[in-house]
Amino acid sequence: MDRPVVPLGRPRTERADAKRNRLRLLAVVREMLEECGAEHVTMDALAERAGLGKGTVFRRFGSRAGIFKALLEEEARRFQELVLSGPPPLGPGAGPAERLIAYGRVRIGFLTDNLAVARAAMDRDVAAPAVEVDMTRLHIRMLLGQADLGVRDVEGLALQLSAALEGPLLLYMASPQALTDARDGGAMRLADAWQDLVERLFRAGPEQPPRGPE
Amino acid sequence: MDRPVVPLGRPRTERADAKRNRLRLLAVVREMLEECGAEHVTMDALAERAGLGKGTVFRRFGSRAGIFKALLEEEARRFQELVLSGPPPLGPGAGPAERLIAYGRVRIGFLTDNLAVARAAMDRDVAAPAVEVDMTRLHIRMLLGQADLGVRDVEGLALQLSAALEGPLLLYMASPQALTDARDGGAMRLADAWQDLVERLFRAGPEQPPRGPE
Known part of the structure; x- marks a missing residue:
């Protein structure tokens, strides 16, 4: 068995619903990237597409x-x-x-x-x-x-x-x-x-x- | 014969006295480095040690x-x-x-x-x-x-x-x-x-x- 390489990203204690939320947002981001490129992915556009308030997206990601x-x-x-x-x-x-x-x-x-x-x-x-x-x-x-x-x-x-x-x-x-x-x-x-x-x-x-x- | 690698530093058209001047200043810098370390090499200290005006040192090097x-x-x-x-x-x-x-x-x-x-x-x-x-x-x-x-x-x-x-x-x-x-x-x-x-x-x-x- 390989040893673990390096700890990446957020801790494993992330709550299940928060994780689901995050993964869903990221899936939307991937869709937007494929459809219209990185330059069209903004906080506003992501919030609208995901059907969430801009505040939620902001709390999650902090910035574009x-x-x-x-x-x-x-x-x-x-x-x-x-x-x-x-x-x-x-x-x-x-x-x-x-x-x-x-x-x-x-x-x-x-x-x-x-x-x-x-x-x-x-x-x-x-x-x-x-x-x-x-x-x-x-x-x-x-x-x-x-x-x-x-x-x-x-x-x-x-x-x-x-x-x-x-x-x-x-x-x-x-x-x-x-x-x-x-x-x-x-x-x-x-x-x-x-x-x-x-x-x-x-x-x-x-x-x-x-x-x-x- | 090896091909020249990359052009480094100032052009070869530097006048002979300017070059001598520059090399002399650099020799003084090397002395100062050996004697007292990089932190003591300042524009003022170099000018004084080299017996030149601070303006000359400034024109030559622009900054510390x-x-x-x-x-x-x-x-x-x-x-x-x-x-x-x-x-x-x-x-x-x-x-x-x-x-x-x-x-x-x-x-x-x-x-x-x-x-x-x-x-x-x-x-x-x-x-x-x-x-x-x-x-x-x-x-x-x-x-x-x-x-x-x-x-x-x-x-x-x-x-x-x-x-x-x-x-x-x-x-x-x-x-x-x-x-x-x-x-x-x-x-x-x-x-x-x-x-x-x-x-x-x-x-x-x-x-x-x-x-x-x-």
Whole structure:
């Protein structure tokens, strides 16, 4: 059984009706996003569409950016559940290399799918949700531990690999073409490059002591 | 012969006396840093020590942060010269893996040596000097090209490796212990992890088509 990765989102003590309410609001937000894009999702429009008072929506999300942040958190929680207990190769049951590759591929897909939402969630009032970067490092760390690559510094390698996954992804997501790219464009190239990197690292075999000049 | 990496700092048309003046001021800044630390380097103190009017120092650097920014640029230019035409393994003449390892090690040393200066250079008026991150990617790209690893996406791997080098380094530099660590503490671990990563990647041999499940 995998250890839990990082606590995400609101505490588990949320009341059942509050949770139902929140999920229903988020479902409405998703509908609005699909129908008319992020720019038309406002506090007023959401309240009207959901048949709720604006005060209720405001208490729930605090601001327009808060709507998108809540949506991202909900998606991130689903993603984490898939990683922890979903079907392989993302979930348990596949080998570490296969799971590492699947993690990168699904994460890249998750972020590029949610790009418009992620951008809308970043304003001055609400911090960008960065918790997943730490989730990436911890998950990679766990899988590297299972793989037993014979690496001197597993923590160091986990940090390098999270940066190798998240860094190019952040650069890509900040680029102008990311919003217009088809999924099989830049994002797919990132996913292929990630798979190549992981396969190469796992192919190399254990470290070779002693180390001298090449 | 390596191609030039990225244009750094002021144009080459700087007049000889202006350059001499600037280098002399920077030498004074370095003395002050060694003797009493970054917090004592102010526009007034620098002008007095250099025997110049405060107006001259102001015109040259614009602000206190500008002093540190100019110092960083000068150091970055030196570093780049060493990469492009210094002795191997950092400069030309060694194999690509050896040069990659040396690049990471010297870059980590450069940034940690200049940590206090880099922090002092970041204020609201002066953007942080980020140009070296692009230098890293381009240099890694060139060395990977020489290495002929049989990689499908050399650009992608270069981006991943720059992130794997720069990401953990940025995290480390932002950490509280970075300022008090001895050089052979965290920075040395980063350098070792970088060397391990590069050695492992080069050990793996060419990509293996076709790709199937593990």
